Amino acid sequence: MVKDYLLVRTSQIQFFKTVPFYCQSKDGEFILYKQKDEILARERADANRYPPLFIHSRDKEKALKELTRRLNIELARQVASGGLAAIKAALSNIVREALAPDQETAMLALPETLDILFSNMDRNHTTMEYLTKIAITSDLLVEHTINVMTLTLQYCFFMDLPEKETTTLALCALLHDVGMSRIDKKIVESKKRLSEKEFSSYKTHAELGHDMIVLNTDFDVAVANVALEHHERLDKSGYPNAANILSQEGQLIGMIDSYEALTYQSKPFRKAKSPFKTLRMIKDEVIAGKFSRELFKNFTSCLTR
Numbered sequence: 001m002v003k004d005y006l007l008v009r010t011s012q013i014q015f016f017k018t019v020p021f022y023c024q025s026k027d028g029e030f031i032l033y034k035q036k037d038e039i040l041a042r043e044r045a046d047a048n049r050y051p052p053l054f055i056h057s058r059d060k061e062k063a064l065k066e067l068t069r070r071l072n073i074e075l076a077r078q079v080a081s082g083g084l085a086a087i088k089a090a091l092s093n094i095v096r097e098a099l100a101p102d103q104e105t106a107m108l109a110l111p112e113t114l115d116i117l118f119s120n121m122d123r124n125h126t127t128m129e130y131l132t133k134i135a136i137t138s139d140l141l142v143e144h145t146i147n148v149m150t151l152t153l154q155y156c157f158f159m160d161l162p163e164k165e166t167t168t169l170a171l172c173a174l175l176h177d178v179g180m181s182r183i184d185k186k187i188v189e190s191k192k193r194l195s196e197k198e199f200s201s202y203k204t205h206a207e208l209g210h211d212m213i214v215l216n217t218d219f220d221v222a223v224a225n226v227a228l229e230h231h232e233r234l235d236k237s238g239y240p241n242a243a244n245i246l247s248q249e250g251q252l253i254g255m256i257d258s259y260e261a262l263t264y265q266s267k268p269f270r271k272a273k274s275p276f277k278t279l280r281m282i283k284d285e286v287i288a289g290k291f292s293r294e295l296f297k298n299f300t301s302c303l304t305r
Contacts, residue, residue: 005030005054013050014042015070019059023051030054068112091146111219114167114174140189140265141180147260149173152253158302169249171219172226176253179209179227206231206240222249230254233290248295255291255299258282275303 005022013021021034033053034040044050055063152173156166180188183205187198194202209227213219229250232238238254246254262278273281279300286296 004057006057006060008053008055010045010048010050012067012071013040013045013053015067015074016040016055016063018066019055019063021053021055023053071113091149111167111171114170141177144260144265145174145177147264148176148253148256151256151260155252155256155299155302159298168220168222169252172223172249172253173256175209175213175223176226176230176257177205177209178212179205179207182208182212203231203239222247226250226253230257233285234292235289237290251292252295252299255282255295258285259299279303 008016008021017039018036020032020036021040022030023033025031033051040050149170152169153166156169161169183202187194187202190198206228210224213224213227217223225247226249228240229243229246230253232241232243232246232250232254234244234246234251236242236244259278259282262273262281263275265272282291282296285291286293
């Protein structure tokens with residue numbers, strides 16, 4: 001049955017050795033394409049010269065362990081090569097995997113992946129210069145996610161947070177919008193004001209992301225909380241639940257998410273603002289009771305250091 005087989009992403013074909021691959025015949029029957037302990041050529045995968053390939057659901061756990069191990073070996077090699085290009089490529093690949101549709105299994109590899117990334121980067125000013133200079137030319141959601149993650153790291157390094165807390169917050173930033181992968185792409189990438197119906201659909205990404213993380217991972221509870229809370233505000237003006245009892249992580253990523261959207265994203269009905277003007281707007285929201293005064297002070301300090 002089709003449900004017994006899981007599609008393998010073309011970008012990951014070369015990372016599997018221990019599990020067999022299957023392809024579908026014209027009649028829809030699944031037939032063996034690659035035996036276990038064989039590796040397919042990376043060049044052919046890069047050129048998209050393989051048919052759609054699948055693994056059997058019974059091999060899922062084994063495949064995930066191998067994928068995690070080999071992806072992280074590749075990531076460690078990339079980052080060890082040094083330079084902005086390597087860091088940019090590593091971050092881009094992480095985000096693409098996290099945001100791709102049906103990526104629940106890929107999310108499980110992220111904590112170890114982030115550990116590898118951070119262990120190869122020092123915590124000094126040079127590191128932050130690399131991170132803040134990362135220029136992403138991919139779609140809006142990937143760019144937004146990397147910006148939020150970078151700003152979150154800048155905050156963590158400025159506050160000299162412990163490595164474990166930094167890794168958790170980075171993971172929170174990375175997955176705060178993961179629910180967007182379940183929203184119509186036309187809505188996610190719209191440059192126009194959303195209609196009431198479209199905005200109602202858009203707002204569901206918070207709960208969708210929360211449920212995806214809870215149901216498919218064993219991450220720190222903060223990661224799921226951030227996915228759910230990053231559009232909530234302390235005065236109950238946010239969504240999806242108009243809650244005002246929020247986690248510190250949810251408040252922080254919510255503020256950074258708002259700052260990034262106003263500063264980096266231009267739309268026909270709203271031009272991107274300078275960092276100073278954005279901070280003034282957020283300060284007004286702090287005064288109105290939407291954001292924490294302490295978090296705002298610390299975030300502003302990390303930006304102006």
